[in-house]
Amino acid sequence: MDTVFGVKYDGGVIIAADQGNARSILMYQKNLDKVVPLSSHSALGISGPNSDLVNFSEYVQKNIALYELSNDGMKLSTHAQANFMRGELAAALRRGPYQVNVLLGGYDAGAESSSLYFLDYMASLQKVNYGCQGYASSFCLSIMDRDWKEGLTEDEAIAIVEHCMKELQTRFLIAQPNFIIKVIDKDGVKVAKFGADPADT
Amino acid sequence: MARRYDSSTTTFSPEGRLHQVEYAIEAINNAGTCVGILAQDGIVMASEKRVTSGLLAPSKTSEKTYKLCDHAACTVAGLTADANILIDQARLRAGRYSYQYAEAIPVEQLVEHVCNYKQAYTQYGGLRPFGVAFLFAGYDPHHGFQLYQSDPSGNYSGWKATAIGANNQAGKSLLKTEYGAKPEGGDGDEEMKTDDDDAEEEIRVPDVAEALRLAVKVLSKTMDGTIPSPEKMELFTMTLDESGKECVQRTLTVEESKKVVEEVEAETAAAGDA
Numbered sequence: 001m002d003t004v005f006g007v008k009y010d011g012g013v014i015i016a017a018d019q020g021n022a023r024s025i026l027m028y029q030k031n032l033d034k035v036v037p038l039s040s041h042s043a044l045g046i047s048g049p050n051s052d053l054v055n056f057s058e059y060v061q062k063n064i065a066l067y068e069l070s071n072d073g074m075k076l077s078t079h080a081q082a083n084f085m086r087g088e089l090a091a092a093l094r095r096g097p098y099q100v101n102v103l104l105g106g107y108d109a110g111a112e113s114s115s116l117y118f119l120d121y122m123a124s125l126q127k128v129n130y131g132c133q134g135y136a137s138s139f140c141l142s143i144m145d146r147d148w149k150e151g152l153t154e155d156e157a158i159a160i161v162e163h164c165m166k167e168l169q170t171r172f173l174i175a176q177p178n179f180i181i182k183v184i185d186k187d188g189v190k191v192a193k194f195g196a197d198p199a200d201t
Numbered sequence: 202m203a204r205r206y207d208s209s210t211t212t213f214s215p216e217g218r219l220h221q222v223e224y225a226i227e228a229i230n231n232a233g234t235c236v237g238i239l240a241q242d243g244i245v246m247a248s249e250k251r252v253t254s255g256l257l258a259p260s261k262t263s264e265k266t267y268k269l270c271d272h273a274a275c276t277v278a279g280l281t282a283d284a285n286i287l288i289d290q291a292r293l294r295a296g297r298y299s300y301q302y303a304e305a306i307p308v309e310q311l312v313e314h315v316c317n318y319k320q321a322y323t324q325y326g327g328l329r330p331f332g333v334a335f336l337f338a339g340y341d342p343h344h345g346f347q348l349y350q351s352d353p354s355g356n357y358s359g360w361k362a363t364a365i366g367a368n369n370q371a372g373k374s375l376l377k378t379e380y381g382a383k384p385e386g387g388d389g390d391e392e393m394k395t396d397d398d399d400a401e402e403e404i405r406v407p408d409v410a411e412a413l414r415l416a417v418k419v420l421s422k423t424m425d426g427t428i429p430s431p432e433k434m435e436l437f438t439m440t441l442d443e444s445g446k447e448c449v450q451r452t453l454t455v456e457e458s459k460k461v462v463e464e465v466e467a468e469t470a471a472a473g474d475a
Contacts, residue, residue, distance in 0.1 A: 071310060074343060076302070083303035110342060 001174055002034065002047030003136040006103035007144065007160050008116040008129050009152035012185030013105035015045040016161045019178035019196055023049075031196035035182045037189045039064050042078055042106030043182050047133050048099045048121070056098045060085055078106030082117040082125060090123035097121055101133040105184050114184065130160070139171055140164040154183060158192060210322065210329050221330055222323050225353035228279060228332040234366035234423040235265065235276040237336040238380065239348045240412040243440035244338040246276045247416035249366070249424055250433055263452070266437045270295035272305050272448045273339035274439060278366035280332040287331060291315050308339030312349045312357050320355030330354070334365040338439050340448050346439070361406075362415075368423035375419050381405050409438055413453075417465045431458035 003018040021029035028050075035045045036057040044060065046053050063084070067076055076084070082104050092098050104117040118124070118131040130144040131137075147160045158181065165179055178195025210221040233249035248265035264281050268274045269291045277284040294314045298306035315335070322330045330353040337349040337357075350365060351357035362380045364372030381404030407415065413436060420434055436453040453461070 071307070074307060077304065080302040080304045084301055087301055 002134050003168065003176055003179075004034065004045035004047050004101070004103050004133040005136065005140065005161055005164055006045060006105050006116045006118075006128075006131045007148065007152075007157045008105070008114055009154055009157035010150075011114060012107055012154055012157075012183055013114040013116050014154075014157045014161055014181060014183055014192070015043050015103055015105045016165070016179055016181040017045045017047070018176040019180055019194070019198070020176055021050055030178055031194075031198050031200055033180055033194075033198035035180055036061060037182075038081060038104070039068070039075060039106075040188050041075070041109070041184060041186075042081055042104065043184050043189045045103040045105070045133070047101050052098045052100050056088075056100050060088070075109075077108050077110070078104065078115045078117070079108075079127075081106065082119065082127075086119055086123050086125040089119060089121065093121075093123055103131050103133060107184050107186055109186065112186075132164075135172065135174070136164070136168060139167050143167060154185070158183075209327070211324055211327060219323055219354070222354045225279075225330045225332045226334075229334045229352070229365065230367060230369070232278040232280075232366045233265065234364060234368060234372060234420060235278050235334075235336050236362075236364045236372055236376075236416045236419045236423075237276070237338060237348045237350070237360065238362045238376070238412040238416055239346060239360070239406070240409045241406045243409045243412075243438055244340075244346050244348055245409060245412040245416050246274070246336055246338055246437045246439075247413070247420050248276045248278075248435045248437075249420055249429070250435055252433070263435060265435050266452060268450055269311065269337075269339075270299075270305070272341060273308055273311055273337065274437065274450050275335045275337045276437065278334045278336075283331040284333045284335075287315055287318065287333060287335070290318050305341060307341045307343055308337065308347045309344070309349070309359075311339065312337050312351060316351050316355045316357045318355075319351070319353060323354060336363070336365060338437075340439065340441065361404075364419060364423065366423075372419045372423045375422050376415070379415055379418070381407070409440060413438070413461050414465050414468065417461050418469075421465070429462070431455050431462055434458065436461065 005016045007014045015035045017034040019030055019032050021032040035043050037043045038061050044057055046057050064076055064081060089098055099121050101120045107114045116128055118126045118128050130148050132140050143164050144160060147163060161181060168176060180194040181192040183190055183192045214220055233251045235248045238245045250265060266274060266276050267288050291311060295306050295311055319331050322328050332353060334352045340346050348360050349357050350360055350363050362376040421429055436458050438451050440449050442449050
């Protein structure tokens with residue numbers, strides 16, 4: 001079961017996810033990167049069966065790239081990306097749903113602000129200050145409820161994510177030893193930390 | 202004569218021309234003039250209304266100016282029936298974009314969509330091109346206020362000021378000298394406008410009020426030299442509201458148009474005396 005977190009702070013947003021890729025009794029991989037960069041200043045933390053995870057994230061990523069190519073480099077805002085994704089999830093829902101639950105984090109240069117969006121496989125869309133997908137929410141939402149406040153710094157936001165990871169490592173039945181943490185701010189999307197190098201193939 | 206290449210819309214002539222497209226552009230040169238001017242704080246579009254009969258019922262809708270969405274509008278020169286199809290396309294596109302992205306469509310994308318639609322009629326199907334030219338006015342947060350012109354070929358370009366329809370060459374040449382010129386009272390000191398960079402820096406973008414007066418002046422030139430009565434023209438402005446986020450699209454009332462015409466008449470009289 002995948003774990004995805006997101007925490008918004010002043011000037012950016014953190015997206016973190018576990019790195020396990022498993023099915024049934026098998027662990028296929030322990031260094032999967034489930035935080036996919038969608039554009040220069042947005043990333044999607046995505047959970048679900050690997051097929052849908054890859055299919056949906058690549059589909060959105062390439063559509064966003066096409067938009068920028070077709071429109072002379074104009075960037076889609078995080079809000080527009082989130083609504084585009086919601087539309088795709090909604091259209092697929094009554095045909096063959098994408099079984100993915102995601103957290104989209106992005107930074108918008110024009111508005112000079114960051115935003116975080118929660119979307120689930122039923123095409124719910126909600127702008128939030130922090131969020132979790134998967135079993136993690138049962139353990140971690142309460143921690144975020146207590147720790148999060150307006151005007152956080154990047155370090156404080158990462159501390160919240162690490163607090164949540166520690167709780168999972170203590171109390172969650174399924175062992176998730178590796179997590180990847182990414183920071184999205186005015187300088188783009190960068191990896192803050194990973195448990196296992198996703199490039200190690 | 203390249204007559205045998207005239208009929209098919211989708212075939213090049215030996216000289217590399219699409220005659221049907223050129224004939225469509227000719228058709229527009231008989232239509233009521235439209236002038237568009239980009240101002241500091243908005244856009245002005247002035248159109249000549251051709252009233253063909255006194256028996257025509259007064260209409261609430263315009264045959265010249267159309268709202269495409271909250272932040273874009275256009276004026277039309279040419280076949281009104283053709284224009285209606287394209288305006289529907291533009292409105293649909295704007296609506297579908299905001300359905301998909303929950304955001305306003307950037308103006309250039311809207312213009313490009315309409316133009317791509319027009320282009321298809323110059324390449325496929327054996328149907329004639331649309332006999333319409335448009336002036337598109339719009340606002341988006343990416344590029345602010347923008348003015349575009351498009352023609353039956355499906356080409357479009359962005360302008361600071363331009364004119365389409367009858368006598369548009371005369372209108373354009375007047376705009377070239379008057380747009381961004383220093384206000385009256387500086388004559389005699391005005392330098393010749395050349396094509397180098399110095400001339401660019403001297404362009405002073407007018408505000409909406411000044412642009413309205415210039416538009417009326419241009420219309421009067423294209424409408425055979427008489428200052429038109431307010432009934433014969435339609436003055437449209439697009440500006441932002443106090444919040445700076447929402448567009449305000451307005452067609453001036455007859456009283457407001459009259460005022461602008463009077464101001465222009467006063468200006469012309471003063472310049473005549475000087």
